[in-house]
Amino acid sequence: MNCKDCSNKLDSYLDRELSNTEMxxxxxxxxxCPDCADSYEFQASVKRLxxxxxxxxxxxxxxxxxxxxxxx
Amino acid sequence: MAESPxxxxxxxxxxxxxxxxxxxxxxxxxxxxxxxxLVQEAYLRALRYQHSYQQGTNMKAWLFAIMRNLFWDxxxxxxxxxxxxxxxxxxxxxxxxxxxxxxxEADVLDKLAASEVVAAVEKLPPLHRExxxxxxxxxFSYKDAAxxxxxxxxxxxxxxxRARQQLQKSLYDYAVESGxxxxxxxxxxxxx
Ligand SMILES: [Zn+2]
Numbered sequence: 114m115n116c117k118d119c120s121n122k123l124d125s126y127l128d129r130e131l132s133n134t135e136m137x138x139x140x141x142x143x144x145x146c147p148d149c150a151d152s153y154e155f156q157a158s159v160k161r162l163x164x165x166x167x168x169x170x171x172x173x174x175x176x177x178x179x180x181x182x183x184x185x
Numbered sequence: 186m187a188e189s190p191x192x193x194x195x196x197x198x199x200x201x202x203x204x205x206x207x208x209x210x211x212x213x214x215x216x217x218x219x220x221x222x223l224v225q226e227a228y229l230r231a232l233r234y235q236h237s238y239q240q241g242t243n244m245k246a247w248l249f250a251i252m253r254n255l256f257w258d259x260x261x262x263x264x265x266x267x268x269x270x271x272x273x274x275x276x277x278x279x280x281x282x283x284x285x286x287x288x289x290e291a292d293v294l295d296k297l298a299a300s301e302v303v304a305a306v307e308k309l310p311p312l313h314r315e316x317x318x319x320x321x322x323x324x325f326s327y328k329d330a331a332x333x334x335x336x337x338x339x340x341x342x343x344x345x346x347r348a349r350q351q352l353q354k355s356l357y358d359y360a361v362e363s364g365x366x367x368x369x370x371x372x373x374x375x376x377x
Contacts, residue, residue, distance in 0.1 A: 124346055128320060130327050151290070155279040158291050159353060160321050166302035167322040172207035176221050180203065184196035184228055 114142045119149045127156055195235050199228060202245045206252050209318050213256050215307050223259075227252035243329055250333045253315055260311070278353035282366065296365045297356060305355035313348035320345055 119142045125131050126139045143150045206227060210220035231238075231251050238247055282290040306317060319325040319333060320341070331338045360366045 124342065124349070128327065128345075151283075152277075152279050155290050155294075156349075158294050159278070159349070159356075162294055162297070162302055163306060163317065163321045163352070164324075166299040167208060167212065167306060167318070169299060170204075170208045170211055172203045172224070176207070176224075177200070177203055180225060180228055181196075181200060183225070184200070184232060185193045 114138050116142075116146065116149055119143070119146070120152070123149075123153060123156060127153070127160060192232065192235070195238075196228075196232060198244060199231055199248060202248050205245055205323050206248055208322065209249055209315070210252055210256070212303075212307060212314060212318055213253065213311055223252060223256055227255055230255065245323070246325065246329045246333045249319070249323075250335075253333070256311075276350045276354045276357075278357050281357060285366070293360055293365055294356075297360065301359045301363075302356070305352050305359065308355050309348050309351055313344050313351065316341055316344045317348050317352065 119139060122131060122135065122139055126136065129136075131139065143153055203224070206224050207220060210223045210227075211217060214220050214223060227248065231248055234251075238244065279290050282293060306314060309317065315334065316330060319330040320327070325333065327338045327341050331341045334341065336344075357366075
């Protein structure tokens with residue numbers, strides 16, 4: 114695997130969507146290529162950041178209670 | 186009004202996914218009141234169509250699909266104008282920061298305010314926004330996201346890829362505007 118293949122598959126690797134064989138190939142490349150490994154770490158950080166920031170919003174308790182009244 | 190035990194059990198199970206639905210609705214409508222309206226209507230519809238839910242399948246995905254379909258029904262007037270994504274080309278924030286000498290690149294991320302990250306998500310056109318919500322925020326597989334959105338997996342992947350680039354462009358613009366990085370990308374306060 115070269116850096117271009119790695120970059121093309123990085124999204125799928127990040128999202129755990131590759132086959133086991135492909136995961137392994139990519140993992141091997143990352144272990145031997147600091148540039149790609151850095152880039153991967155960064156993309157993973159952005160993904161985590163988006164999750165953490167968006168997850169802070171929860172349904173308000175009063176709304177949850179209202180729905181429970183309506184639905185059950 | 187006494188509800189049947191089966192309906193009550195179904196409603197209770199559906200309500201365990203409320204945070205996911207509310208967050209999704211909030212990001213799609215960008216307004217708490219509209220989000221509550223949308224979610225309430227989605228739950229009422231879900232109960233009405235309870236029979237069409239197959240036990241053992243992904244209830245969260247099923248509920249999310251109902252909610253986002255309602256969203257698109259309501260907002261289809263604006264759909265045409267709203268779906269286009271700015272052409273940012275192949276924008277890769279990491280490469281940009283690296284080229285401009287901001288190292289380590291991830292330090293920039295630590296300085297971004299949560300509200301700015303949310304704003305960058307909300308700036309995405311809804312078709313791209315919903316893919317990010319499903320895959321990045323709620324952890325859906327590409328397959329579940331594809332079924333929820335009624336599109337092929339390849340479409341999920343291409344929308345996600347473009348959405349991430351657009352999102353990173355927005356984060357970069359914000360980082361420049363707020364002085365986290367200089368226009369040329371160098372960190373405002375060099376770290377020793
Ligand atoms: Zn490489």
